[in-house]
Amino acid sequence: MACVTLKNINKSFGKIQVIHEFSLDIADGEFVVFVGPSGCGKTTLLRMVAGLEDITKGEMYIDGQLVNNIEPKDRRIAMVFQNYALYPHLSVRKNIEFGLKMRRFPKKEIQEKVLWVSQLLKIENLLDRKPKELSGGQRQRVAMGRAIAREPKVFLFDEPLSNLDADLRVTIRTQIAKLHNDLKITTIYVTHDQTEAMTLAHRLVIINEGIIQQVGSPMEVYHNPVNQFVAGFVGTPQMNFISMAPSFQDTTIHFKRRDFSFSLSSERYERLRVYENRAIIVGIRPEFIKIYPQNERYPIQLSATIEVKELLGHETLYSISIGEEKKLFTRSFPFEDYPVGDVIPVSFQEDRLLFFDKETQKRIYI
Ligand code: ATP
Numbered sequence: 001m002a003c004v005t006l007k008n009i010n011k012s013f014g015k016i017q018v019i020h021e022f023s024l025d026i027a028d029g030e031f032v033v034f035v036g037p038s039g040c041g042k043t044t045l046l047r048m049v050a051g052l053e054d055i056t057k058g059e060m061y062i063d064g065q066l067v068n069n070i071e072p073k074d075r076r077i078a079m080v081f082q083n084y085a086l087y088p089h090l091s092v093r094k095n096i097e098f099g100l101k102m103r104r105f106p107k108k109e110i111q112e113k114v115l116w117v118s119q120l121l122k123i124e125n126l127l128d129r130k131p132k133e134l135s136g137g138q139r140q141r142v143a144m145g146r147a148i149a150r151e152p153k154v155f156l157f158d159e160p161l162s163n164l165d166a167d168l169r170v171t172i173r174t175q176i177a178k179l180h181n182d183l184k185i186t187t188i189y190v191t192h193d194q195t196e197a198m199t200l201a202h203r204l205v206i207i208n209e210g211i212i213q214q215v216g217s218p219m220e221v222y223h224n225p226v227n228q229f230v231a232g233f234v235g236t237p238q239m240n241f242i243s244m245a246p247s248f249q250d251t252t253i254h255f256k257r258r259d260f261s262f263s264l265s266s267e268r269y270e271r272l273r274v275y276e277n278r279a280i281i282v283g284i285r286p287e288f289i290k291i292y293p294q295n296e297r298y299p300i301q302l303s304a305t306i307e308v309k310e311l312l313g314h315e316t317l318y319s320i321s322i323g324e325e326k327k328l329f330t331r332s333f334p335f336e337d338y339p340v341g342d343v344i345p346v347s348f349q350e351d352r353l354l355f356f357d358k359e360t361q362k363r364i365y366i
Pocket of ligand 1: 013018037038040043044
């Protein structure tokens with residue numbers, strides 16, 4: 001196990017810089033998940049940690065040791081990819097043994113390690129099969145077993161579940177969580193999948209265009225995003241964003257759009273005064289728009305039309321329009337049923353409203 005420190009890491013391919021001043025301290029035993037849109041630099045970062053990609057500028061430390069010039073094989077890092085990368089002509093047992101033999105482990109120790117990982121991952125009965133005789137989920141478990149057998153200091157996962165069907169993703173995801181709980185190997189995990197990111201991470205690192213946007217626990221990032229990018233990236237369906245101009249009148253603040261508005265007591269919104277009569281972005285998550293008349297908790301009452309309804313079983317998602325605002329999302333409990341075309345009362349939970357500067361996209365803290 002080891003801590004990993006990335007200090008002002010920059011990476012360029014030719015003249016194009018893809019990672020900018022990336023600094024992050026990953027604690028010993030921590031599970032960190034990198035998320036961000038395609039091309040934001042997640043894989044490049046993993047490859048630099050593994051030593052497969054040069055660092056253009058900056059310093060990388062593993063366990064306090066500067067590793068910029070240390071060979072991948074000497075970094076004690078294991079990487080698991082989405083395409084497993086097993087040797088097709090070798091049995092599962094030989095695949096797991098391979099790295100250990102290369103490192104000249106004694107025969108007895110190799111046997112013990114194979115037994116240990118195969119029990120850990122429940123692949124004892126697959127040891128004599130070839131990779132082509134395995135299902136996708138089994139192959140992924142073998143790939144993990146091979147990585148674990150080497151007792152790495154750091155585990156790197158690059159979208160390890162993206163080739164698996166939905167059921168298997170859940171099963172292996174749970175196994176990865178359990179494995180981490182048991183072994184506590186420092187882990188960096190890259191994914192596009194929101195559920196994987198939210199369920200596995202101790203901390204999420206949200207990246208856009210090679211720049212860290214926010215680092216925090218899943219709950220922190222979900223409820224307390226620092227900018228509009230993070231707010232919009234984390235959560236499905238996305239947070240609703242409405243461009244509105246605040247104005248103050250006596251003890252009231254009015255939020256206006258062309259064809260609808262709402263008002264609140266102005267006491268807590270003093271910070272918005274500098275934005276008076278300028279458009280700002282008001283953000284609210286779907287679960288904080290409720291389909292029912294206002295009450296104390298949900299004081300903002302508006303009238304919405306149901307445009308699209310998606311029954312998911314455990315919940316129903318609605319795309320609604322309020323005036324010219326065509327695509328806002330809300331969700332309801334399974335047995336509340338509102339037909340498409342209905343006009344319904346919706347209420348916003350005031351203490352869940354977030355505000356963003358329209359130009360800088362930064363959060364306006366009130
Ligand atoms: P995805 O989620 O699609 O896998 P990613 O976030 O992992 O994307 P990277 O693969 O790290 O993104 O790529 C980051 C940027 O670096 C992209 O713009 C990509 O085109 C560029 N890039 C990656 N590898 C190279 C390379 N060998 N040569 C030139 N550019 C590269």
